[in-house]
Amino acid sequence: MEEKENKNTNINSDETPENESNSESLENTADRSEENNESNNILPVEDDDNVSDDVREIENDFHKLVADMASKNEEDILKSDVQDWDGLVDNSRQDAQEFVLNESSSVSDEKLESIEIMEIDEDDERLCSVCHKRLKMTADGVTYEYCRRCRNELLETKYNPKSVIAFLLSCVVFVFAVALGATAVLNGINVSKAQKLVNKSKLNSAYNLYSAMFSSADQTASSYAPLSIDTVFGVNLGEKAVKSYVNTMYKLGNVQYIGDVVDKYFKESELEKSSNSKLKKYKETFSQLRTAATSANVIITDLQASDEITKSEVEKAVSDLENLKKEGKYNNAFISYYQYYAYTLLDGEYENQLKYLDIVKKGEPELTVFYRTAYANVYLCQGEYEKCINECDEAIKENEEDFSAWRIKIKALYRQGKYDEALDLSDKAISIAKAIYETSDQQDQGTPKDITYAYSIYVERAILYVLKNDMKSAQDAIDKAYQGQLTADTAFVYAMINKKNGNDEAYDDIMSQLKTYNVELPEVCQKYIDGKVTFEDIFVKGKVEWY
Amino acid sequence: MKIMYIISKYITFPGAFLRCFWEQFMCKLQKVAIENNKCLQVNEMCGHIEHETIDKNVKSFVNAFVPGLLVFIAGAVLLTAPLVNLLFIGIMQTSLKVIMYVMLYLALSMMTNIFPSTEDAIFMWENYKQLGKGLKILFAPAAAIMYVGSYLEKYCVTFFINAIIAAVILIL
Numbered sequence: 001m002e003e004k005e006n007k008n009t010n011i012n013s014d015e016t017p018e019n020e021s022n023s024e025s026l027e028n029t030a031d032r033s034e035e036n037n038e039s040n041n042i043l044p045v046e047d048d049d050n051v052s053d054d055v056r057e058i059e060n061d062f063h064k065l066v067a068d069m070a071s072k073n074e075e076d077i078l079k080s081d082v083q084d085w086d087g088l089v090d091n092s093r094q095d096a097q098e099f100v101l102n103e104s105s106s107v108s109d110e111k112l113e114s115i116e117i118m119e120i121d122e123d124d125e126r127l128c129s130v131c132h133k134r135l136k137m138t139a140d141g142v143t144y145e146y147c148r149r150c151r152n153e154l155l156e157t158k159y160n161p162k163s164v165i166a167f168l169l170s171c172v173v174f175v176f177a178v179a180l181g182a183t184a185v186l187n188g189i190n191v192s193k194a195q196k197l198v199n200k201s202k203l204n205s206a207y208n209l210y211s212a213m214f215s216s217a218d219q220t221a222s223s224y225a226p227l228s229i230d231t232v233f234g235v236n237l238g239e240k241a242v243k244s245y246v247n248t249m250y251k252l253g254n255v256q257y258i259g260d261v262v263d264k265y266f267k268e269s270e271l272e273k274s275s276n277s278k279l280k281k282y283k284e285t286f287s288q289l290r291t292a293a294t295s296a297n298v299i300i301t302d303l304q305a306s307d308e309i310t311k312s313e314v315e316k317a318v319s320d321l322e323n324l325k326k327e328g329k330y331n332n333a334f335i336s337y338y339q340y341y342a343y344t345l346l347d348g349e350y351e352n353q354l355k356y357l358d359i360v361k362k363g364e365p366e367l368t369v370f371y372r373t374a375y376a377n378v379y380l381c382q383g384e385y386e387k388c389i390n391e392c393d394e395a396i397k398e399n400e401e402d403f404s405a406w407r408i409k410i411k412a413l414y415r416q417g418k419y420d421e422a423l424d425l426s427d428k429a430i431s432i433a434k435a436i437y438e439t440s441d442q443q444d445q446g447t448p449k450d451i452t453y454a455y456s457i458y459v460e461r462a463i464l465y466v467l468k469n470d471m472k473s474a475q476d477a478i479d480k481a482y483q484g485q486l487t488a489d490t491a492f493v494y495a496m497i498n499k500k501n502g503n504d505e506a507y508d509d510i511m512s513q514l515k516t517y518n519v520e521l522p523e524v525c526q527k528y529i530d531g532k533v534t535f536e537d538i539f540v541k542g543k544v545e546w547y
Numbered sequence: 548m549k550i551m552y553i554i555s556k557y558i559t560f561p562g563a564f565l566r567c568f569w570e571q572f573m574c575k576l577q578k579v580a581i582e583n584n585k586c587l588q589v590n591e592m593c594g595h596i597e598h599e600t601i602d603k604n605v606k607s608f609v610n611a612f613v614p615g616l617l618v619f620i621a622g623a624v625l626l627t628a629p630l631v632n633l634l635f636i637g638i639m640q641t642s643l644k645v646i647m648y649v650m651l652y653l654a655l656s657m658m659t660n661i662f663p664s665t666e667d668a669i670f671m672w673e674n675y676k677q678l679g680k681g682l683k684i685l686f687a688p689a690a691a692i693m694y695v696g697s698y699l700e701k702y703c704v705t706f707f708i709n710a711i712i713a714a715v716i717l718i719l
Contacts, residue, residue: 129582130582145580145599145600146580146582146599151580151599154580154581154582154599155575155578155580155581157571157580157581157584158584159568159571159572159584160564160567160568160571160584160585160586160596162564162586163564163565163567163568163571163584163586164568165564166561166564166565166567166568167564167565167568167569169561170561170565170621170653173625173650173653174621174624174625177624177625177627177628177650178624180628180632180646180650181624181625181627181628181631183628184627184628184631184632184636185627185631187631187636188631188635188636191635191636192635237636238632238635238636238637238638238639239636239637239638239639240635240636240637241636241637242639265639
């Protein structure tokens, strides 16, 4: 038993015959001592009355010392910032050895010799870093850094309140961020898509997409408006989108809306910045155009009111418009556009038309939509097909979805007798029309996009098929054009083809519609129906006043 | 460098606290004893919590990897809106601009606190080395990122990278 106790207290005495006699029970007692240690008892429990008084005395003193030192060390540790636990344990062990050696000086040498300080295996000597008690291996063979009691307490450590607050706030911010992030990403995708369309010169599609986005943003903002949080939760389309939208409108010539959009998103002071110089210019252009249009439209309306427009009437109108220029408050380029338009009301005034178009081009070179197809049309009428096609190509390059340019080019081709080439071109134009981005509010329910946007191309296809003597295809094409939009030229070609194909019911229907609008079928159309002229005479060789 | 490290943790305290929360959460989930749950302290454990050494491979890996991953996800989500709005779309409303700046700060504070402490990374690395060949290959990228990242964070490299990112976003 002495052996057992000495082991527990790290003190061992030499084996005696008495000890040898008890050697059989040593293993059992050692096992029990393990059990004691498992319950974290660093000090042994004395249960053997056979221990000599001297040894017992020394042991008692030693226990006392260890307990004192433990408390003393703990105080020292608490006072100091020392974190070297292993070092402290080593120091304690040395202190204990010294103490035992000193104290044992009072003990007889014989007994002193029987006592030694045991060299402890490092693995067995790990102490709990919280309570400094000796650690034991657990049943599953793992040795923790803490004793079981301390470890259980540490496992129950509560969350740091600040961390919990951070977590809860992050949850709220996370939800908010997901909403804002998703909106931003969706807007970003749409803006990116619209800008790509602008870069691909698909201006109509870009305009449609921007219109849908801004309309949706306005709706969202208005729904938040009563809560006064529209600026936070409202859809942020961003500066780049607004600028691109305005730029697209400018290129398309939809200048009437530019002022409203610019005023809505930019303050006057913001427009003074160099980065917004283009916006400022666009807005000024819009303002000038509106002023010019207001005054010029009065003159043009008076001119158009005449039953038969004469050259002198046109010249008077042009002169009146020239007087407006002299007033100095109008943009001369825009007034010149109206002068060009006045001359288009007369046949053969191509030189005058070109003269005023040159002024428009010089004054507002960026507003190509005002002069590009106008030039092409003049060149077509003059029979200068190469020039006409060049202007059309430029217009298509600037806006692939400019179907008036496609139409003029098709006309220029078949007037040169290039029917197949013209037909191929019309196929291409129709495929572009089919790919136009379309918003639900702009969609004509049930009408395919190619018919909605490229109905005029179908008129040209119908003419081309007639020229190629394919009356069935011509009928199909003109039916589509009729489905798209009923204009004068569509109605006239529709009437001719239907009459020629024996569709009297459709012919009568279109004639009654023309009557409603107080429009008569041109003489040349009647001649075609009567078989006096051919489509080639009308559309290739001849010059048709309504066409 | 230790002072810089501590300053960086104090500057990015929202991310540091969130990381500490997830670290503690993972410790509790895996029954790992926590000795000190104080987050912002003036030593090399600033921004991390002190817990007992984890001997088991998976536990060690999870404890080093998952808190950072969760903080990274939160940071990435928070970064999306300011990144798209400030960098790409452009913001016209002042109030929204302020919100985006705050979100940008929060996001980058989280991105600065995604890596484990060097101590955890070393233990994780030692445990990783004991894995089988297949698992080693599977976990190699994550283990390497965590190991290297912990040193980058220790020497404030992640902090400066994020500060530069923030500056670029704001300037552009």
